[in-house]
Every structure is written in C-alpha cells, then in structure tokens.
Amino acid sequence: MKRNQDGITLIGFVITLAVVGFAAYIGMKLFPMYQEYYSLKMAAKGLAEEPGSASMDPSRLQDLLFRRLDINYSDSIKPADVTFKRIDTGWNMHVQYEVRRPMVGNLDVVGRFELSQDITRGGGGEG
Template sequence: MNIHGGIARRQRGITLLGFIIVMAVVGVFAYIGFKLFPMYQEYYAVKTALKGLANEPGIATTDPARIQQMFLRRLDMSYAQNIKKEHIKIERGDAGWVMTVQYEVRRPMIANLDVIGKFGAVQNLSRSGNAD
C-alpha cells in the first residue's frame, strides 16, 4: 500500500530515452520529407503546365518552338527551376503533337549522400483541345 491508502500501481508510459528515440526518428522522416517535397511539387507543376497547354485553343497547329516557349513560361510562374529546353521533346502525333518531359533532380541529403529523382510526363496536344 502506498501513503494514500490505495494499492500501489506500476506506472506505465514512455521513458525519456524512448521519447528521444521516437523524436529522432520523426525528425529524420520530417527532414527527408522537406528535402523531397520540392521535387514532387515541381513535378506537379510540370503536369499542370502540360494539361494547361493541352487545353490551349489551336495548340495542335502551333509551332513546336512556340509550344516549348509557352510551356517554359508556365513553369517560370510555378518557380520550377530544374526543367531545361533539352528535357523537352515534341514530336508529331496522330492528331497534333506529343510532348514528353523527362528530367532528373539531385538534392544533397546528409553528408555525402544525395537523393535523385527521375521524373517523366507525356501529354498529347491534339486538335480537339482536350487534355488526355
């Protein structure tokens, strides 16, 4: 019995060492998330810009150099920095153009370890003006 007249109970819970370990694991995952999030945010901007181009009136008859310029301008508004002209390929398709964007992003992670993301997106730019 304890001094309050009740039966002594064993306390349960996390120890300070256990709490520190859990916080360290959470911190590592948060750090990795902060490193990866901008890469995927940029990829989402690429996909959005491609869909926006596909909905442009008359895109299927537009000159490929002009399409590339329009695409890069849309990316500039999204602060996408890793996509260059050499990552963009525009080929003639059945009903217009097929635009392919393939690029790689390398970010330093911890010390001499880097994370590399390879991204690719394809969009039909057709005469109908509908995004595929």
C-alpha cells in the first residue's frame, strides 16, 4: 500500500507568501491614515466635552483642536479643512480632508475623511 503525502508545494508557498506580503504592505500604508482619523475623532470629542467650549470663538476652538492633534503628530489636517457653523446651542465643527500616500511606482493610496462634531452647552454629540 503506497501512501501519498498531501501538502503545499514550494511554488504554492511562494505565491501564498507574496499575497500575504502584499496585503501586509497595503495595511502598513493604510493604518497610519486611519490612526490619524481616529486621533481626530478623539480630539473633536475631547474638545466638545471641554467646559465652556460652546461659547468660545471658532478661532479659539480651532487652536485647541490643533493643539490636541499636534500631540498625536497629525499633520494631514490643515486649518483650511476645518469649518465651524453656528447652531442653536453652540457650534458644529466639520472637518473634511484627503490623505494621499505613495504605494508602488506611480500608484497612490487616497483616503478621504469627513467628521462632523457638535460642540454644545450640554456636552458634544456627533452630528
């Protein structure tokens, strides 16, 4: 009785390794973009929960936001990406920005991010 071994061949292993490596490479390009967006969300939430933030001037709110972002080394968000709109109980902060990172050769990874945060007297809620 002859027994055959089943398993992966060397070519199959190399192909699998290439696919996993490419997926890891893309993940390394995307992770910092989403980490920065998460930092923005936490900074906006912290700003909304800060006492007296609903009665502050938009320029002061923007300054406080960017101070929080500087702590997290966020450099993709620019002051022109942040707008404030007056609402009944305070302000609505809207942030819209784009991140472009080179991937391979002339191919880029582009991420478009948008966040809206209400800064109100009763505490902030995402809008």
